Amino acid sequence: xxxIILRDVSKVFTFKTHKGVKxxxxxxxxxxxxxxxxxxxxxxxxxxxxxxxNGAGKSTTIKxxxxxxxxxxxxxxxxxxxxxxxxxxxxxRIGTVFGQRSQLVFNLPxxxxxxxxxxxxxxxxxxxxxxxxxxxxxxxxxxxxxxxxRKLSLGQRMRAEVANAxxxxxxxIFLDEPTIGLDIVAKRALRETxxxxxxxxxxxxxxxxxxxxxxxxxxxRTMIVNHGQIMLDAKTSDLKKNYLKSKKVGVVxxxxxxxxxxxxxxxxxxxxxxxxxxxxxxxxxxxxxxSSLLQKVDIADLTIEDTPLEDIIxxxxxxGS
Amino acid sequence: MTxxxxxTKSRLHAYWKVMMMSAREDRANPLRIAGSxxxxxxxxxxxxAIYKVAxxxxxxxxxxxxxxxxxxxxxxxxxxxLSVRNVFRxxxxxxxxxxxxxxxxxxxxxxxxxICQQIGKNLLEFSVLVVAFFxxxxxxxxxxxxxxxxxVFIGGYLLIMLLxxxxxxxxxxMVGLTAFWLNDSQSVYRIVDRTIMVFGGSFVPIALLPxxxxxxxxxxxVGVYGASTQLFNPGLVKYLIPTLIASAAWSVVLLxxxxxxxxxxxxxxxxxxx
Numbered sequence: 063x064x065x066i067i068l069r070d071v072s073k074v075f076t077f078k079t080h081k082g083v084k085x086x087x088x089x090x091x092x093x094x095x096x097x098x099x100x101x102x103x104x105x106x107x108x109x110x111x112x113x114x115x116n117g118a119g120k121s122t123t124i125k126x127x128x129x130x131x132x133x134x135x136x137x138x139x140x141x142x143x144x145x146x147x148x149x150x151x152x153x154x155r156i157g158t159v160f161g162q163r164s165q166l167v168f169n170l171p172x173x174x175x176x177x178x179x180x181x182x183x184x185x186x187x188x189x190x191x192x193x194x195x196x197x198x199x200x201x202x203x204x205x206x207x208x209x210x211x212r213k214l215s216l217g218q219r220m221r222a223e224v225a226n227a228x229x230x231x232x233x234x235i236f237l238d239e240p241t242i243g244l245d246i247v248a249k250r251a252l253r254e255t256x257x258x259x260x261x262x263x264x265x266x267x268x269x270x271x272x273x274x275x276x277x278x279x280x281x282x283r284t285m286i287v288n289h290g291q292i293m294l295d296a297k298t299s300d301l302k303k304n305y306l307k308s309k310k311v312g313v314v315x316x317x318x319x320x321x322x323x324x325x326x327x328x329x330x331x332x333x334x335x336x337x338x339x340x341x342x343x344x345x346x347x348x349x350x351x352x353s354s355l356l357q358k359v360d361i362a363d364l365t366i367e368d369t370p371l372e373d374i375i376x377x378x379x380x381x382g383s
Numbered sequence: 384m385t386x387x388x389x390x391t392k393s394r395l396h397a398y399w400k401v402m403m404m405s406a407r408e409d410r411a412n413p414l415r416i417a418g419s420x421x422x423x424x425x426x427x428x429x430x431x432a433i434y435k436v437a438x439x440x441x442x443x444x445x446x447x448x449x450x451x452x453x454x455x456x457x458x459x460x461x462x463x464x465l466s467v468r469n470v471f472r473x474x475x476x477x478x479x480x481x482x483x484x485x486x487x488x489x490x491x492x493x494x495x496x497x498i499c500q501q502i503g504k505n506l507l508e509f510s511v512l513v514v515a516f517f518x519x520x521x522x523x524x525x526x527x528x529x530x531x532x533x534x535v536f537i538g539g540y541l542l543i544m545l546l547x548x549x550x551x552x553x554x555x556x557m558v559g560l561t562a563f564w565l566n567d568s569q570s571v572y573r574i575v576d577r578t579i580m581v582f583g584g585s586f587v588p589i590a591l592l593p594x595x596x597x598x599x600x601x602x603x604x605v606g607v608y609g610a611s612t613q614l615f616n617p618g619l620v621k622y623l624i625p626t627l628i629a630s631a632a633w634s635v636v637l638l639x640x641x642x643x644x645x646x647x648x649x650x651x652x653x654x655x656x657x
Contacts, residue, residue: 125484128488129487129488130484130487130488130652131652132650149487149488150490150491153488153489153490154490156488158485158488160484160485163481163482163484163485165485167404167408169408170404170407170408174404174407177400177404178400178401178404181396181397181400181401182397182400182401182489182490182491183490184393184394184396184397184490
């Protein structure tokens with residue numbers, strides 16, 4: 063079943079080129095196309111990453127999906143609802159987390175925020191209490207659930223924000239940069255719980271992020287947007303497979319670093335006491351390269367690394383522009 | 384579905400909970416409330432002293448002195464203490480920091496939530512102010528003449544009070560919504576607030592104004608808002624029904640315009656980010 067359907071959706075913002083009295087006298091307007099003819103389908107239970115550089119159209123899309131913004135053209139259906147026209151009905155079935163905005167009550171304990179959310183979504187009190195207890199356990203919030211929200215660390219607060227968005231058991235959760243500003247430990251914990259919610263409760267996850275870790279660990283599918291258009295829509299695992307054309311081979315020579323070293327026309331760079339070769343596997347087979355390397359260098363240590371997904375995504379962005 | 388489940392499922396219950404949660408948040412700040420009530424009581428005593436002098440100099444008989452002071456007490460408790468007008472600040476804040484986006488994805492009406500939050504925020508202060516003012520005034524100026532009180536008058540007055548909250552909310556929601564165009568709605572607020580203060584009886588009770596001015600003001604939006612503080616004005620008995628009708632009519636008109644402004648404002652929601 064389809065959870066989200068977008069058909070030929072565009073969003074154009076109009077701005078006055080002059081402000082104040084000048085703007086009144088010369089009402090010239092400028093149009094900016096934030097989303098340009100996007101079509102996509104997300105199935106129920108999928109975890110989708112919607113990524114792109116700043117100004118690519120991610121937030122505009124997520125806000126059209128949740129019913130905040132009206133598309134200039136095209137058709138949007140989320141769980142069968144028209145988001146703008148049926149915003150409140152849709153709100154009962156979606157959860158949202160905006161990384162830079164809190165939905166919790168700052169001066170009251172977390173439990174009060176959770177109860178308020180439950181009341182807002184008209185969850186019966188007994189059901190709400192059970193659900194909150196479950197989420198406290200699932201998101202490991204027990205240690206600070208009685209503290210006022212303002213006293214929580216960013217990591218604790220973000221976990222609480224996601225838990226808060228799940229109190230009414232939504233079918234879809236929209237996450238807009240949920241790990242922004244978190245440390246590695248907090249990021250990992252949050253990703254794990256989102257993944258768990260997606261797997262165990264079949265909650266559809268629609269995530270935007272600049273952090274490749276979020277995408278790799280949480281999402282099965284990745285859509286890359288730039289200039290308001292979808293540049294790529296692929297399985298996250300296929301991204302590396304299809305776009306990975308080079309490997310980094312690092313070598314620590316047993317008899318010290320040579321002045322220069324070239325193998326199959328690939329010169330080595332010296333990095334942190336080792337030689338590093340950027341091997342384009344479409345030109346030289348890795349096996350062939352390694353056998354030549356073993357013949358030429360007495361190896362004390364060897365590492366082979368994939369190109370980071372971040373670099374792959376960057377390459378896709380650059381190609382698009 | 385059981386009765387309690389049905390209540391939980393109702394939207395009204397959700398708004399009530401929003402209001403109560405806001406009241407709870409404010410309860411965490413007892414010092415602020417104590418300070419505000421203390422200042423209010425001092426101000427009330429000063430006003431009582433000034434009015435005493437004014438009454439002696441002008442030999443006013445239009446409204447008994449005690450009733451005028453108790454009306455002022457009600458004004459300060461209701462208009463200043465409950466402070467429905469400050470809903471504009473909550474709206475303006477949401478518009479300025481972009482939180483309006485988050486609020487719109489809730490299953491409750493954003494504007495109604497803000498009104499509930501504003502009332503809830505000051506509910507405790509309002510209750511304490513009413514008790515403190517009336518206790519102080521009973522000691523300092525004595526009790527007012529309440530011979531005009533009757534069940535119909537009290538019922539009608541309470542309805543006027545409710546309608547005043549409704550029309551004031553609509554009026555100040557509109558003020559807050561101007562932030563979508565002006566970014567800062569403070570200037571609009573000042574104009575509206577000062578107009579209400581001047582024509583609503585906060586400086587001089589309406590009963591003390593010339594008859595013709597009273598007639599015009601009584602049925603204006605400002606007048607019906609001010610009528611909510613006229614519990615101790617025996618003159619209100621005569622105008623109870625027309626004031627009630629005017630209050631209801633202005634509430635409808637202001638809510639209609641508020642909806643109109645909101646529809647225009649909604650189109651101005653842009654995106655923070657890409």
